Amino acid sequence: AQKVTQAQTEISVVEKEDVTLDCVYETRDTTYYLFWYKQPPSGELVFLIRRNSFDEQNEISGRYSWNFQKSTSSFNFTITASQVVDSAVYFCALSDPSGSARQLTFGSGTQLTVLP
Amino acid sequence: NAGVTQTPKFQVLKTGQSMTLQCAQDMNHEYMSWYRQDPGMGLRLIHYSVGAGITDQGEVPNGYNVSRSTTEDFPLRLLSAAPSQTSVYFCASRTPGPPYEQYFGPGTRLTVT
Numbered sequence: 001a002q003k004v005t006q007a008q009t010e011i012s013v014v015e016k017e018d019v020t021l022d023c024v025y026e027t028r029d030t031t032y033y034l035f036w037y038k039q040p041p042s043g044e045l046v047f048l049i050r051r052n053s054f055d056e057q058n059e060i061s062g063r064y065s066w067n068f069q070k071s072t073s074s075f076n077f078t079i080t081a082s083q084v085v086d087s088a089v090y091f092c093a094l095s096d097p098s099g100s101a102r103q104l105t106f107g108s109g110t111q112l113t114v115l116p
Numbered sequence: 117n118a119g120v121t122q123t124p125k126f127q128v129l130k131t132g133q134s135m136t137l138q139c140a141q142d143m144n145h146e147y148m149s150w151y152r153q154d155p156g157m158g159l160r161l162i163h164y165s166v167g168a169g170i171t172d173q174g175e176v177p178n179g180y181n182v183s184r185s186t187t188e189d190f191p192l193r194l195l196s197a198a199p200s201q202t203s204v205y206f207c208a209s210r211t212p213g214p215p216y217e218q219y220f221g222p223g224t225r226l227t228v229t
Contacts, residue, residue: 004158006158009156033214033215033216035218043204043223043225044222044223045223047217047218050215052214052215091158091159093159095215095218103147103149103161103164103208103210104151104159104161104208106151106158106159106160108156108158109156
């Protein structure tokens with residue numbers, strides 16, 4: 001069975017600090033996709049990034065960066081120089097590659113609060 | 117192109133009442149699904165469909181029914197609402213092939229008293 005663990009339930013930082021959100025996953029599949037979503041206070045789910053299991057290159061997008069390490073089954077998300085607008089719940093998710101069954105398996109989410 | 121739409125946005129029900137949460141997509145996606153979001157538990161899959169006329173259960177299907185008569189629509193029915201069904205419900209559709217990207221609706225916040 002697939003599982004996604006986000007051990008950090010809540011994180012609070014002061015603006016301009018860097019913060020890393022952890023994501024550890026379990027799957028028996030050799031091909032899979034990993035995702036990060038942001039859920040701001042308004043409630044919608046905002047897609048941030050997708051990674052497939054064959055691409056272990058780290059990715060940077062502005063202040064956001066992602067570290068995918070297959071050896072430790074982790075897909076961590078770092079926000080550099082955090083801003084108040086980054087306050088949200090962040091979800092890590094794992095996709096069933098066959099597409100016919102489980103759709104997405106989500107972690108329980110990390111509530112990030114950035115204080116001014 | 118509206119993407120995935122859900123109605124209503126908010127709903128309050130009394131225990132035992134029934135209702136249907138509507139979901140529609142205009143991207144011609146075969147795959148659609150319903151998730152519920154509860155505090156501290158992330159999103160959990162309720163039901164999904166791989167095409168018109170085909171549905172299957174997800175992780176938490178009890179108390180919910182679905183049907184898929186068209187590619188566009190995937191309604192979720194609560195036959196007899198219970199307080200345990202108080203949650204935020206998200207409908208999603210996804211691309212048929214890699215990278216299996218999911219498109220989420222804006223959500224329906226349901227309260228059962």
